[in-house]
Amino acid sequence: MPSPRNVIIIGSGPAGLTAALYAARANMQPLLIEGIEAGGQLMLTTMVENFPGYRDGIMGPDLMEEMRTQAAKFGTETIKGDVVKVDVCSRPIIVKTADAEYTATTLIIATGASARLLGLPSERTLMGHGVSTCATCDGYFFRGQEIAVVGGGDSAMEEAVFLTRFASKVTIVHRRDMLRASKIMQDKARANARIEWLLDHEVEEIKDTGKGEVTAMVVRSNKTGARREVPVHGVFVAIGHTPNTALFRGQIDLDQNGYIVTHDGAKTSVAAVFACGDVQDHIYRQAITAAGSGCMAAIDAEHYIDKLPEHLAAV
Numbered sequence: 001m002p003s004p005r006n007v008i009i010i011g012s013g014p015a016g017l018t019a020a021l022y023a024a025r026a027n028m029q030p031l032l033i034e035g036i037e038a039g040g041q042l043m044l045t046t047m048v049e050n051f052p053g054y055r056d057g058i059m060g061p062d063l064m065e066e067m068r069t070q071a072a073k074f075g076t077e078t079i080k081g082d083v084v085k086v087d088v089c090s091r092p093i094i095v096k097t098a099d100a101e102y103t104a105t106t107l108i109i110a111t112g113a114s115a116r117l118l119g120l121p122s123e124r125t126l127m128g129h130g131v132s133t134c135a136t137c138d139g140y141f142f143r144g145q146e147i148a149v150v151g152g153g154d155s156a157m158e159e160a161v162f163l164t165r166f167a168s169k170v171t172i173v174h175r176r177d178m179l180r181a182s183k184i185m186q187d188k189a190r191a192n193a194r195i196e197w198l199l200d201h202e203v204e205e206i207k208d209t210g211k212g213e214v215t216a217m218v219v220r221s222n223k224t225g226a227r228r229e230v231p232v233h234g235v236f237v238a239i240g241h242t243p244n245t246a247l248f249r250g251q252i253d254l255d256q257n258g259y260i261v262t263h264d265g266a267k268t269s270v271a272a273v274f275a276c277g278d279v280q281d282h283i284y285r286q287a288i289t290a291a292g293s294g295c296m297a298a299i300d301a302e303h304y305i306d307k308l309p310e311h312l313a314a315v
């Protein structure tokens, strides 16, 4: 049986790759398991203009390639598989993929959160080409245009209000006539003259996949069944996120929405296990905040190892 790794990192978005970079530069020889959605949510975006250091912007997939190359340069070993099982309470920690089993002294969880999608084929095709799941990231591209936000929760209200800074009109499309959002967020949205409402409606299709850009959405009234086409240049899907924490349920403390609870930096409820990025952050959800928390996780893991009796004995 090979000796345990110092650290295994699960997930390869900005959080996981930054953790890998810092762990590698701290001589911890990290093993990074990429997961199915290698590169994370930035692989679904086009131009990223708010990551410091790229004054002309950088395409999301290119930014991830830069991070991957930088982490590899300092000795990160990367495995393409997806993790199917973990045991965070055994010592060493056990991580299994479909093909192999690995052990480690510390674990960094950077499995992210997936934006919930409507499930329309056109939504997938036009993602990053007029369809977005992040107003902070993409709002700027819709200056002076008419756009839509789908959803009736706090995120939809917040994104719609934010997007009125850029768009000439924001139509909120919600499937019921009652909003789920808190009253204060509803009031803010209702008071905004640039916001229009399409309640009791669902988006059935986003056009135009042939042109590779958003030109309109087809909505259906849930009351009458009537369909109509509404011209828009962008569709922001804000129907919630699902943290990728199924592997850890019952082993690590999660909050009521399934996000990993962290404290004092990147520490979780289990010693030697750290979490970073969107899997533990439902507020900021930015590439830069994910990267920052990845750095924290690597430093926390390094400090944890430094304090182990066997490490102290060896120095």
Ligand code: NAP
Residues within 6 Å of the ligand: 116, 117, 118, 150, 151, 152, 153, 154, 155, 156, 158, 175, 176, 179, 180, 181, 238, 239, 240, 241, 282
């Ligand atoms: P959420 O509260 O779960 O709301 C999701 C919304 O999307 C609901 O209105 C839901 O409709 C709709 N929806 C879900 N699936 C849909 C589908 N397939 N098709 C059409 N519509 C769909 O999610 P969230 O707004 O992202 O908020 C998540 C948590 O973060 C909440 O606790 C929220 O309070 C918090 N949050 C707080 C703030 C803030 O305070 N500033 C900002 C953002 C988020 P139904 O209502 O019909 O189910």
